Amino acid sequence: MNKAxxxxxxxxxxxxxxxxxxxxxxxxxxxxxxxxxxxxxLIGLGRLSLAQQTAEYSVLATIMIFAIAAAGLALPxxxxxxxxxxxADRKLERLQRG
Numbered sequence: 109m110n111k112a113x114x115x116x117x118x119x120x121x122x123x124x125x126x127x128x129x130x131x132x133x134x135x136x137x138x139x140x141x142x143x144x145x146x147x148x149x150l151i152g153l154g155r156l157s158l159a160q161q162t163a164e165y166s167v168l169a170t171i172m173i174f175a176i177a178a179a180g181l182a183l184p185x186x187x188x189x190x191x192x193x194x195x196a197d198r199k200l201e202r203l204q205r206g
């Protein structure tokens with residue numbers, strides 16, 4: 109098999125770099141969203157399970173319960189998205205190296 113030309117290697121590298129800039133980097137904040145959602149869910153769940161609840165619920169407590177439930181429902185989707193993004197990023201890194 110013939111060795112790839114310098115021009116082909118430069119073109120390949122630039123295409124992979126542009127792919128990273130246009131596909132991977134815009135989803136960078138997804139990691140922070142995942143981290144924030146995870147922390148909010150864990151703190152909220154701990155607060156709900158450890159705190160002494162009175163017989164009466166306030167509006168604020170109801171809002172917090174729904175927010176914690178929404179974070180719990182969002183975590184599986186965010187986990188899948190973050191894992192897919194990381195796998196694609198690693199695959200692009202491997203393609204750029206070799």
